[in-house]
Amino acid sequence: MSKPSEGLYERVQEAARAIQDRVGERRPTTALILGSGLGGYADQLQDAVAIPYEEIPHMPVSTVTGHAGRLVVGWRGNLCCAAMQGRVHYYEGHPAREVAFPARVLAMLGAETFIITNAAGGIDPGLEPGTLMLIRDHLNLIPDNPLRGENDERFGPRFPDMTRAYAPRLRALGRDAAHRLGLDVAEGVYAGLPGPSYETPAEVAMLEALGADAAGMSTVPETIVANHMGAEVLGISCITNKAAGITGEALSHDEVTETAARVRETFETLLGTVLTSLERGDRKG
Ligand code: HPA
Numbered sequence: 710m711s712k713p714s715e716g717l718y719e720r721v722q723e724a725a726r727a728i729q730d731r732v733g734e735r736r737p738t739t740a741l742i743l744g745s746g747l748g749g750y751a752d753q754l755q756d757a758v759a760i761p762y763e764e765i766p767h768m769p770v771s772t773v774t775g776h777a778g779r780l781v782v783g784w785r786g787n788l789c790c791a792a793m794q795g796r797v798h799y800y801e802g803h804p805a806r807e808v809a810f811p812a813r814v815l816a817m818l819g820a821e822t823f824i825i826t827n828a829a830g831g832i833d834p835g836l837e838p839g840t841l842m843l844i845r846d847h848l849n850l851i852p853d854n855p856l857r858g859e860n861d862e863r864f865g866p867r868f869p870d871m872t873r874a875y876a877p878r879l880r881a882l883g884r885d886a887a888h889r890l891g892l893d894v895a896e897g898v899y900a901g902l903p904g905p906s907y908e909t910p911a912e913v914a915m916l917e918a919l920g921a922d923a924a925g926m927s928t929v930p931e932t933i934v935a936n937h938m939g940a941e942v943l944g945i946s947c948i949t950n951k952a953a954g955i956t957g958e959a960l961s962h963d964e965v966t967e968t969a970a971r972v973r974e975t976f977e978t979l980l981g982t983v984l985t986s987l988e989r990g991d992r993k994g
Pocket of ligand 1: 825828829830831902907908924925928949950951952960965
């Protein structure tokens with residue numbers, strides 16, 4: 710039997726070294742994985758170096774978007790951040806292990822805090838398009854787990870705890886930032902689905918019964934890997950549409966991108982404020 714993780718550690722090391730060679734003194738402690746339409750924040754990082762994914766060994770490259778995306782390493786004040794503009798998804802055909810490969814690389818580079826964002830459909834009827842939702846927990850409904858296969862203890866334990874997969878103290882920090890900005894943010898459970906078709910209304914009813922507040926097609930693999938490697942995660946969903954069957958209207962990718970574009974400025978302000986709090990170390994437990 711082939712060992713799925715054979716050489717994974719070495720591949721992650723190679724990718725991390727290649728990045729380190731390019732970014733010099735910059736040692737990112739915060740990783741930003743930016744979802745559909747939310748990648749613009751990376752352009753605000755100062756004294757930044759941008760590396761196209763194609764130039765990083767072993768990075769999975771998107772089969773969908775035409776351009777693969779890039780990693781931007783730079784500063785927000787005194788906080789060194791590594792921001793992924795673009796990511797690959799399970800629905801593109803990559804196993805969860807590959808989807809989460811970049812998260813492993815960022816953790817190996819020294820990222821201890823991950824801010825992972827996505828576009829999601831609102832299942833809770835109170836979630837209007839344009840709402841930002843801090844993720845409290847997730848349901849992994851992707852039929853895969855990035856840790857499947859042989860475990861390499863250098864990354865983390867065989868059976869990592871997921872009780873606080875989304876660190877309560879980072880969520881508190883997100884809540885405080887929103888409060889200071891006078892922003893209403895929601896909090897809820899994110900269901901990670903395989904996609905790429907959107908859910909049926911019956912599936913949305915099922916997800917609601919399971920306790921999900923929002924549905925999307927990303928975030929879960931990266932969150933599992935970040936936890937495996939001992940990093941903390943703040944998850945933020947941009948509710949871009951009401952989930953299927955709630956309004957009776959058909960869902961469209963255009964609606965998703967339009968809402969993400971509309972929320973972009975608010976989202977970036979919230980993200981910037983959270984990063985300022987992280988920089989100051991005014992963390993809440
Ligand atoms: N379902 C799943 N993924 C999504 C949705 C949705 O309604 N909206 C944006 N991403």
